[in-house]
Amino acid sequence: MTIADTQSLDASTSGRRPAVLTVEDLSVVYEVEDPVTAVRNATFTLAPGEILGLAGESGCGKTTLAYAINRLHRPPARISSGSVTFHDRDGSDVDVLSLGDEAMRRFRWDKLSMVFQGAMNALNPVTTIRAQLDDTLRAHRPHMKRKERLERSADVLRRVGVDPNRLSSYPHELSGGMRQRVMIAMAMLLEPQLMIMDEPTTALDVVVQRDILREIVRLRDELSFAVIFITHDLPLLLEISDRIAVMLQGEIVELAPAAQIYAEARHPYTQKLLGSFPSLSGERGAFIRTGIDEQRRAQ
Amino acid sequence: MTNIDTLTEPAVDQTTVAIATAGRPSEKSPRERSRWRSMLPSMTPWLAVGLVLVVGIILFGLITPFFAGDPNAIRDSGLMPPSAANILGTTQTGQDVFAQLATATRGSLTIGFLVGILATALSALFGILGSYLGGFADEAFSLFSNVFLVIPGLPLVIVISGFVPQQSRGLWTIAVVLAITSWAASARVLRAQTLSLRSRDYVAASKVAGEKAWRVITVEILPNLLPVLASQFVFAVIAAILGEAGLSFLGLGASNSSTLGTMLFYAQNGFALSLGAWWWFVPPGLMIALFGMGLSLINFSIDEIINPKLKNVRLHRKRAKAARKLDRGKAAA
Amino acid sequence: MRYFARKIGFYVIALWAALTINFLIPRLLPGNPVDILLAKLQQRGGIVTPATRKAYELLLGGDTSDPLIVQYWNYLVHVAQGDLGVSVSYFPAKVSDVIASSLPWTITLVGIATVIAAVIGVALGAFVGWKPGTWLDSFVPATTLLAAVPYFWLALILVYLFATTWHLFPSQGGYDVTLDPGWSPEFIGSAIRYGTLPALTIVIASIGGWLLGMRNMMVSTLSEDYILTARAKGLTEGRIMRNYAARNAVLPSVAGFAISLGFVVAGSIVTEQVFSYPGIGSKLLSAVTNNDYALMQGIFLFITLAVLGANLIVDLLYGLIDPRTRARG
Numbered sequence: 001m002t003i004a005d006t007q008s009l010d011a012s013t014s015g016r017r018p019a020v021l022t023v024e025d026l027s028v029v030y031e032v033e034d035p036v037t038a039v040r041n042a043t044f045t046l047a048p049g050e051i052l053g054l055a056g057e058s059g060c061g062k063t064t065l066a067y068a069i070n071r072l073h074r075p076p077a078r079i080s081s082g083s084v085t086f087h088d089r090d091g092s093d094v095d096v097l098s099l100g101d102e103a104m105r106r107f108r109w110d111k112l113s114m115v116f117q118g119a120m121n122a123l124n125p126v127t128t129i130r131a132q133l134d135d136t137l138r139a140h141r142p143h144m145k146r147k148e149r150l151e152r153s154a155d156v157l158r159r160v161g162v163d164p165n166r167l168s169s170y171p172h173e174l175s176g177g178m179r180q181r182v183m184i185a186m187a188m189l190l191e192p193q194l195m196i197m198d199e200p201t202t203a204l205d206v207v208v209q210r211d212i213l214r215e216i217v218r219l220r221d222e223l224s225f226a227v228i229f230i231t232h233d234l235p236l237l238l239e240i241s242d243r244i245a246v247m248l249q250g251e252i253v254e255l256a257p258a259a260q261i262y263a264e265a266r267h268p269y270t271q272k273l274l275g276s277f278p279s280l281s282g283e284r285g286a287f288i289r290t291g292i293d294e295q296r297r298a299q
Numbered sequence: 300m301t302n303i304d305t306l307t308e309p310a311v312d313q314t315t316v317a318i319a320t321a322g323r324p325s326e327k328s329p330r331e332r333s334r335w336r337s338m339l340p341s342m343t344p345w346l347a348v349g350l351v352l353v354v355g356i357i358l359f360g361l362i363t364p365f366f367a368g369d370p371n372a373i374r375d376s377g378l379m380p381p382s383a384a385n386i387l388g389t390t391q392t393g394q395d396v397f398a399q400l401a402t403a404t405r406g407s408l409t410i411g412f413l414v415g416i417l418a419t420a421l422s423a424l425f426g427i428l429g430s431y432l433g434g435f436a437d438e439a440f441s442l443f444s445n446v447f448l449v450i451p452g453l454p455l456v457i458v459i460s461g462f463v464p465q466q467s468r469g470l471w472t473i474a475v476v477l478a479i480t481s482w483a484a485s486a487r488v489l490r491a492q493t494l495s496l497r498s499r500d501y502v503a504a505s506k507v508a509g510e511k512a513w514r515v516i517t518v519e520i521l522p523n524l525l526p527v528l529a530s531q532f533v534f535a536v537i538a539a540i541l542g543e544a545g546l547s548f549l550g551l552g553a554s555n556s557s558t559l560g561t562m563l564f565y566a567q568n569g570f571a572l573s574l575g576a577w578w579w580f581v582p583p584g585l586m587i588a589l590f591g592m593g594l595s596l597i598n599f600s601i602d603e604i605i606n607p608k609l610k611n612v613r614l615h616r617k618r619a620k621a622a623r624k625l626d627r628g629k630a631a632a
Numbered sequence: 633m634r635y636f637a638r639k640i641g642f643y644v645i646a647l648w649a650a651l652t653i654n655f656l657i658p659r660l661l662p663g664n665p666v667d668i669l670l671a672k673l674q675q676r677g678g679i680v681t682p683a684t685r686k687a688y689e690l691l692l693g694g695d696t697s698d699p700l701i702v703q704y705w706n707y708l709v710h711v712a713q714g715d716l717g718v719s720v721s722y723f724p725a726k727v728s729d730v731i732a733s734s735l736p737w738t739i740t741l742v743g744i745a746t747v748i749a750a751v752i753g754v755a756l757g758a759f760v761g762w763k764p765g766t767w768l769d770s771f772v773p774a775t776t777l778l779a780a781v782p783y784f785w786l787a788l789i790l791v792y793l794f795a796t797t798w799h800l801f802p803s804q805g806g807y808d809v810t811l812d813p814g815w816s817p818e819f820i821g822s823a824i825r826y827g828t829l830p831a832l833t834i835v836i837a838s839i840g841g842w843l844l845g846m847r848n849m850m851v852s853t854l855s856e857d858y859i860l861t862a863r864a865k866g867l868t869e870g871r872i873m874r875n876y877a878a879r880n881a882v883l884p885s886v887a888g889f890a891i892s893l894g895f896v897v898a899g900s901i902v903t904e905q906v907f908s909y910p911g912i913g914s915k916l917l918s919a920v921t922n923n924d925y926a927l928m929q930g931i932f933l934f935i936t937l938a939v940l941g942a943n944l945i946v947d948l949l950y951g952l953i954d955p956r957t958r959a960r961g
Binding site for chain 1: 804856857858860862863864865868869871875876879880883953954955956958959
Binding site: 079 | 616620
């Protein structure tokens, strides 16, 4: 089975670059006793302001891929081949894998930020929210004054629906949903061009999940950053993504606009995945893709 | 009606694996390790050095006294430096330092392990039982442990030893006193571990199944506590040897005993220091330090079992470095 | 707030326990300490009156007909008033005076040495733990050797090297006895000179424990999610090490301070013996040799008080640096 790449470029917005990120042939190997190839020849491009969903079961390599793009992977993981190119708004191209340490540090969060899975432990437990937002700003915008930093921190919190008074709270004093919003706010601090979100809503209950998803889409519309949204929840992606990439055992087996995945998924695994989610509407016991399965049965 | 027809639909795993592996050579499945094998520490240079030191010194203490000669034989040749006749020289009264070292090592090891066992048993009792039972018993035991923890150990031992007349200070008395003043720290660690284990699902499952308390403790909890218990035992032995050595050095140790501490006591009183007789006072202390070092290194390896994060970081860095080198080699070729 | 109240309450209980232990020990052990004591007193030329005997029996127990609980109450009252009896080995000085003159020496020595050892040990441990698996790890075995060295043996070695062989520092005493004690610069200078080797002993012997504890916690902390977030945020390595890793890794070291202090107190007592340092430890030892039971009891009480006080301060400090404890209460 080959990768079906039916990317549609948005030609109406001229002056914008056609892609913000190009990943070509990226492979990541875990050098354990019997080496495991966690990501195999991943290739895709990401348009500015696009939401790309990355779906697959646990262990398929989606988180490894996300970390590798930002070079956050740690031994024993190793990038064995491929390239990651970031196409900056200002016209330059950045070869992410060959950046030096200092350049990588400056690149991170400023151009590309991340929201991690389960913000339970993603925030430093012994410092305040204000301190954690503050040190990000100090590290990347050294010329900002204290008052400006405070204002910006309060501003991003308001944007995600968190009361700015929470700046003086510690992470353990916030609920799970609030912590996740703080993480998203923190990711927006420097107005990056690309945000990678790794299962940002998995640990939350569905109502909170809905709120946060709405925020993300709204913010994307306002600030036009691109999003790589990683989750195992395919129906969720069908609702919010522009395109969806399906991963299986380290390979991207299908990459197509969301509508196309819903209507005519080509790869058998994608079909299987779609058929595994129970539907709330339709016949009792029916799955999300009753249409497809009936078709198959008829064949 | 469901869409799944079990007769015609193959199992999901088979299908997806078949799709994925089509056209790709099959990969080996990971080797299986039995549960007990994985509980043992993996060999590292640290563990090797630690084992060599500990086993070596134990053998030294057990075997050498049999053929090192009489440590108490007094000769005329007082305070002689190391020579062919006496490997480590002689004491002020002409006694052979090497023979004394062998006997003293045996004495220290004996009391060290004795106190270690006593102290660990006490801390297991107060740490594990109390926290397993929970409620008032847990609060009471915990308070008891904490109070014993903050009351300073050596001053208490000194005061107790001071009140006991010289003649009655036997080996057992000293051992009991040392054990009483050193169990509290371990009890706290064991309590913390038991508390975390107590709330695990498999413990709840056996309680629901109607297992008696002592059975749940021995079958479900203790095996998981073994690494921590082992580590605490090692600490207890180190602390006991150091504590006993300190007591003996002060002249408050067990009467008639010969340990590394009493050797240093005699060395101090025999003016070994001011007379420059380094061969008398350096070896005993060095023996204690090396044994303690060996035990600490073993403890490090046990730590890596308790906390796998410690082991994996080192291992992974090594592997990644090796793989990078391999790549660079291939690129250069 | 509950956290602080609980801690203070605990230390009150611990103090009561120490007083009770102090009360019970002479009464539980074999022998009649009061008789031995009074015999010694007479040897020194002291006069034994019924009042003297009564005073000692209060502290040490004797053949009185008072029930234990009444003795206990009287004992507590006397201690609260600061009356700990008269010392036999330093006759006619009162126990409280002997303690008052020697306690400052020990607290200064042990206090300064512990702070130095803790600060350096934790800082070094943070460095060694920051990059595990690199050459820095080779420090670990050497540090375990250091941590297992007995205090008194290290003291002997230091005396042998620096005093006997190289004549750099004095080997005995706390200050030059030809000087008058006081706050003059010469006296303080002399006190520092005499205190260097004892302090060095305590620092070297205790630094290993701090280093190893901190190193292990750093390695553990490195795999936490918030470290990953900090790296992803593009913060400098130094900032991550200090504010994210070390800040969290140091907590167990502070929490375990009580255990480390126990070892330091034990070590300092033997160190004082080797150096004949005029602190409370050497007074305790000479009291044991001279069967000066009242002094022994009094010193034990004061050492316990000092240790409890230090632990209380550190526990309160912990409540300040770990915000989660204040929530748990």
